[in-house]
Amino acid sequence: MKIGIITMHRVPNFGSALQAYALQHKLFQHGIDNKIIDYIYSYTGYEPSWGRYIYDKVKYYAKVTLRKPAFMTRFFFFHKKYLKTTFREYTKNELMFGKAPSFDAYMTGSDQVWNCKFTKGDTNFLLKFAPKDSPRLSYGASFASPSIPKEYEHIFKEELPKYSSILVREHSGVDIVKNLIGKNAEVVCDPTLLLTKTDYHVLATKSKLFIPEPFILVYILDYMYNPYPKVYDIIRKVKKELGLKVVYIGTDAPDPMDNNYSYVGGQIGPLEFLWLMENTSFVITTSFHGTAFATIFHKPLFSVVQATENEDGRMQTLLRGLKQEKSLVAYNKELDVDLIHSDEIITKEERLDVIRMHSEELLVNSLKNIG
Numbered sequence: 001m002k003i004g005i006i007t008m009h010r011v012p013n014f015g016s017a018l019q020a021y022a023l024q025h026k027l028f029q030h031g032i033d034n035k036i037i038d039y040i041y042s043y044t045g046y047e048p049s050w051g052r053y054i055y056d057k058v059k060y061y062a063k064v065t066l067r068k069p070a071f072m073t074r075f076f077f078f079h080k081k082y083l084k085t086t087f088r089e090y091t092k093n094e095l096m097f098g099k100a101p102s103f104d105a106y107m108t109g110s111d112q113v114w115n116c117k118f119t120k121g122d123t124n125f126l127l128k129f130a131p132k133d134s135p136r137l138s139y140g141a142s143f144a145s146p147s148i149p150k151e152y153e154h155i156f157k158e159e160l161p162k163y164s165s166i167l168v169r170e171h172s173g174v175d176i177v178k179n180l181i182g183k184n185a186e187v188v189c190d191p192t193l194l195l196t197k198t199d200y201h202v203l204a205t206k207s208k209l210f211i212p213e214p215f216i217l218v219y220i221l222d223y224m225y226n227p228y229p230k231v232y233d234i235i236r237k238v239k240k241e242l243g244l245k246v247v248y249i250g251t252d253a254p255d256p257m258d259n260n261y262s263y264v265g266g267q268i269g270p271l272e273f274l275w276l277m278e279n280t281s282f283v284i285t286t287s288f289h290g291t292a293f294a295t296i297f298h299k300p301l302f303s304v305v306q307a308t309e310n311e312d313g314r315m316q317t318l319l320r321g322l323k324q325e326k327s328l329v330a331y332n333k334e335l336d337v338d339l340i341h342s343d344e345i346i347t348k349e350e351r352l353d354v355i356r357m358h359s360e361e362l363l364v365n366s367l368k369n370i371g
Helices: 014-029 050-067 069-082 092-096 150-162 171-181 197-204 230-242 270-279 288-296 314-321 337-341 349-370
Strands: 002-006 033-036 105-108 136-141 165-168 215-219 245-249 261-263 282-285 301-305 328-330
Touching: 002 014, 014 033, 014 069, 014 136, 014 270, 014 288, 069 270, 136 349, 150 171, 165 171, 165 349, 197 270, 197 288, 215 230, 215 270, 230 282, 230 301, 230 337, 245 270, 270 288, 282 288, 288 301, 288 314, 301 314, 314 328
Parallel strands: 002 033, 002 105, 105 136, 136 165, 215 245, 215 282, 245 261, 282 301, 301 328
Antiparallel strands: none
């Protein structure tokens, strides 16, 4: 059996690249041949002409490459060396109108593939392009929201019933599926958590990045909410308690009050990201995958959220499943300094193993049901 996976592997984001790698690698470990469908989706929801598509693509990569050449080069290298994709790229219209690659079964992979804020209801992430009788399943698909906009509900109601198995990343996703089609979905861990720190160590050792002194890793993304300037208070308190230098990735806004920091965000790719996670002394992040990899490498962690009951729910689902709620820090609340030295913000391997084994079992069973 050969499976075609559609996911957000092309986004120049550490988590997006590594979740695609992890799911594919786990399937290979179970002897399942698979390829990632090299899908180029439109963030805007419209499908440009080929001429416009090529122009936009060249313009975008030229802009990013000129601004952060090492960043894009390392992502390009990772995609080519570590992801097994289809021979050619596919646009939205090509998949929709009969030019989809042939596989025995099709899988919607993880990341925010069902987040209508980004995908605008793109039916390719719901496998509408798959041949009528082809088995369909999902693993770790995320809505990244407690609901979907009314304007897109009919799309999900039409396509989700065609799935033989629906495995989602958050508890909110279970509720959405139940409310839309009356079908029971199940929660699984993000694909990155299916692999162990030993698996990732193999990749991390291929990085040429090296920082000799102990450091605090700060990985801030601000597309869901703006954590500035409050997040600086958290960073300053951790730095003061630990007496360590701060290394920033994922942001162009290091603390303006800090004269002793390193910013390496424009110089690293997925391999360097793994090295940093493996070697840091403490992680402060607003990123879901920053949170995930801190748990994988058992690092003291503050996962900074808009509120501990944030509607996104991604970090909350993960950390509550690990019984590690103390790592959840609301960006605008006073930080309990004593937590910096607490074992309660470090992941216990046995708890991670429980989640990993349960999710892997659900994945294997879903594959058996279509095999």
